[in-house]
Amino acid sequence: MGFDLCLLDPAKPIPADIMSLIIDVDLQNPDMIARLRAFRKVSERGSDQIIAIGKGNLQDELQATALGARKTILKPLSEKSLATYIEDRRTTYGMTGKTATATTQLAAKAIQNSFDKITSNQPVDLKQINEAGQNIATAIADLGISEWLSTVRVYHQSTFQHILLVTGI
Structure with a gap:
């Protein structure tokens, strides 16, 4: 489906480079809540947290929202519901995997570096800008x-x- 999928060990830290994290845990467990908050602080920009909740469980829904869930899905999770959800995300939001995301992040860093150099009266690194453009x-x-x-x-x-505006002009 264009994604690398893996199950995470609940005893280990959540890697920061995950694009989309589907979470099916006890939202009343303080240790799990602390780990999800820690992930939110270090996760890459644009990463999604999708938290599974019980149908009609308002407390879990509020906790999921407080933890930064962009969406909730209903328990119990199944292979079919996960595959449907992932395909929907892939097509609707264009989540294309690590290559496009890495290219986007490198380009953003090149632009930030250029602004930093301009504000400190240093020459812009044209090689870095050119490389970012070639990667794009x-x-x-x-x-x-x-x-x-x-x-x-x-x-x-x-x-x-x-x-879109630049293209239009």
Whole structure:
């Protein structure tokens, strides 16, 4: 489906580079809540937390929202419900995997670095900007323009709008 999927060991820390985390845990467990909060602090921009809750369980729904869940899904989880959910996310939000996300993050760093240099009266690193542009062009060629734009939209809505406005002009 275009994703690397894995089950995480509940006893280990949640990796920060996960794009989408589907969580089926006891939301009344203080240790699990602390781990989910820690993940939220270090997770990459644009990562989603989807938390499974019991039908009609208002307390779990409120706790999921407080923990940063972008969406909730109903328990019990099944292979079919997970596959349907993942495919919906992939197509609706254009979550295309690590290559597009890494390219987007490198480009964002290049832009930030340029602004930092400008504000401190230093020359902009044109090599870094050129490399970021080449990586974007390669990603667009590999993914297609629609999936690339969807990836940008997931990563940063304002940049997505800027791209559309610049293209229109």
